[in-house]
Every structure is written in C-alpha cells, then in structure tokens.
Amino acid sequence: MFLRFSQIILICFLIISNAESAESGGMPQLNPEFWFSQIFWLIITFGIMFILLSKFVLPKISENLESRKAGILENIEAAEKQREESDKKLKEYEKLILESKIEAKNYFNKAREKILKDIDKKRENLEKDINDEISNAEKEILDLKNKSPEKIRKIAVETSSDLIKQLIGVDVNNSSISAIVEDVSRKTN
Amino acid sequence: MASNPMYQFNVYRIGPEIKLGEVDLSFTNASLFMVISSLAVLIIFNLGSKKNSLIPNKIQLLAELSYTFVSKMISDTAGSKAKPYFSFIFSLFMFVLFCNMFGMIPYAFTVTSHIIVTFVLAAFIFFGVTIIGFIKHGFGYLKLFVPSGVPVVLLPLIVVIEVISYLSRPVSLSVRLFANMMAGHTMMKVFGGFVISLGIVGGWLPLGFSVALTGLEILVAFLQAYVFAILTCIYLNDALNLHH
DSSP: OHHHHHHHHHHHHHHHHHHHHOTTOSOGGGOGGGHHHHHHHHHHHHHHHHHHIIIIIHHHHHHHHHHHHHHHHHHHHHHHHHHHHHHHHHHHHHHHHHHHHHHHHHHHHHHHHHHHHHHHHHHHHHHHHHHHHHHHHHHHHHHHHHHHHHHHHHHHHHHHHHHHHHHHOOOOOHHHHHHHHHHHHHHHO | OTTSTTGGGOOOBOSSOOEETTEEOOOBHHHHHHHHHHHHHHHHHHHHHHOOOSSOOHHHHHHHHHHHHHHHHHHHHHOGGGGGGHHHHHHHHHHHHHHHHHHTSTTOOOGGGSHHHHHHHHHHHHHHHHHHHHHHHGGGGGGGGSOTTOOGGGHHHHHHHHHHHHHTHHHHHHHHHHHHHHHHHHHHHHHHHHHHHHHHHHTHHHHHHHHHHHHHHHHHHHHHHHHHHHHHHHHHHHHHSOOO
C-alpha cells in the first residue's frame, strides 16, 4: 500500500511538472470533452453485457453446476449401491465355493467308499470262487484218492492175470488173484 | 507527443462524430475497449456455459471457477440475502477485470484509468445501495449513521463522521480504481521512456523495472477489480443487513 501511495504521489508530481512544461499536458482524464461519450458507451456496453449475462449465461452456468452436483451425487450413490451389490455377490460366490468344496469332498468320499465296497465285494466273490474251486479240487482229489486203491488193485489183478497168462499160459481165477493182491497190498501197507 | 506518459490516456474519436443535440456521443477508443471487454466477457462465459459435460473442459472450468469465486465472495461478505444481486456484481467484477487486463496489452487503452468511468460505476453502486437500503429498512436505514454503544456526548460528532464517510464512498471507490490504474500505467510508460533514453548501456535497469512492474500491474489489475467488487458487496451488506 505504501508503495502504491508513493507511486501515486510521484505520478501527481510528474503530472504537475508536465502541466507546466507542455500546454497539452495534464490529465486527459480531466478533459470533459468525451465524458458524455464515455458515460454513454459505458452504460450501453455494460448494460448489454449485464443483461445478456444475467438473462442467458449465468443461469446456464448455475444450472450446469447444479446438474453436475446432482450427477456426481447420483453417481456416488450408484457406485455405493454397486459396491454393496458386489460385496454381496462376492460373499455369495465365496459361499458357493465353500459349498462346492464340501460337495466335492463328499463326492470323493462317497466314491472312495463305493469303490472300497466294490473291491471288498469282488474280493469276497473271488475268494468264494477260489474256495469253491479249492474245495472242488480237494473233493476230486479225495475221490481220486478213494478210488485209486481199488483201481490199482484192479489194474494189479489184471496185470498179474495177464502176466500169469503170458508166463504160464493158464487162466487163473480172478478172485484168487485179487485175494493175493490184497494180501500183498496189506503187507506193503 | 508519444513520450508524454499521460499521452496513453488520451481519448480520441474513432469514426464519425455522433452528436445528440449539444452532447458529443462519438465512438472513441475508450468505447472501443469497453466493447472489446464486454464482448470478451460475453464470449468467454457463453462458451463456458454452452456445453455441460461432467468433466468440464478448460473454458467451462474457467467460467465455473469464476462463477463460484464471485458467488463465494458475495455470500461471505453480504450473506445469502445478496443472492439477487449476484449477476450485477459478477458483471461488474468481470467488466472491471477485463478492462484492467486489456489495458495491460501494449498500446491498448485502459478504460478504468478514466475517473469518469469509475465514478459512474461507483455512483451507480452508491445510489443503488442507498435505494436498496431505504426500500428494505425504510427510514430505519438512517440508523446506519448511528453506531450502537457510542457515548451520547460523542454522538453528534460520530454521526457527522459516519455521514461524511458514507457520502465519500463513491469518491473513494472510484478514485481508488482510477488512481491505481493510472499510476501503474504511467509508471510503466515512464520506465519504458527511460529504457529508450538511457539506450543500450543504461537501459537494462529500467527494462528490468518495467518487466517487474508489468507483473505487479497484472496483479493490481486483478486486485483492484476484486477490491471494487468486494467493496460493492460490503456496501450491499450494509444495506441488506443493518447491524446498528
């Protein structure tokens, strides 16, 4: 402010000195020749500017600002809503994943149980088959075993009768031979 | 004489002489710069209000920032009652600001460096504010001159001082703007003249001063427009919200 005052004083001094030196000097501002023209044009230009600004331009700017404010509020609201929704969706999704994990585990367990059961069943079947086979075979063996002495005896009787026939050329009674064979086999036993 | 620092304030006729009776209403360089300033204001703010995009472009941002700046200034100093006068104060601020700023262009004419222009504006504000005050408060508006809490003995003196200060408002308002603009422009002209007269050897110092002064003057151009507008708001505040 002080600078301003000193400037103004300096200017006034300059003006006074100018007014003394040059006849056309002094302040053109104080020459009333164009005062009315300036007032007239000031009223016209400022008036037109004021009317146009206040009628058309400023209401539009105010409207723009208001609509921006409203729009931003709306957007914020929408964003909030969408965030909430996405949170909800996220929770749902997590729940879904958890559920599906549990389900998958269940399926897995079930499948394992089923397979184990199957395996057990098959093994049982197989074991049963094998046991059957074994018992059959044992039975056969036992049969064979039971039948074999008689057969042997028969064969022995036949062979010995054949041999006797070959050796001596006499038909020997089968019953006597079998009695001998029995005797022998008893001895060997 | 172009070297006269006051020469830049000369008003001269452009085009034909227009006379209304005895009164000379010719179009002058001052009128030209008034037209340019108001046109610039209109064009800038019209462009700034045309498109309404959510993210404003530069000119829209400029218009909206100015709008909120002035609107905040008014509501801070004169309260919410001053809302109807917003467009007048906005126009006033922009007109003075643009006249000041166009004056900063070399060889341009500074409209606000003429006392008659600033005085007409200030007188209009003065009368307008006084009329608003009387309409709002009737003769109670005269209480403005009687501050509360003053000893009765001092009252006659205080009232006289208050009346004088009230009546000097248009003068102080107009002279402040006019003197600031004139002083600044004269200083720049004087220093510019020094640059020429001191030549290539000694001219650098005044040239530096000139550059610094240009910066200062741009600041002053804004500041004086702001002061003009804010004082209008303060006067309006007195008229609208009578505190005494």
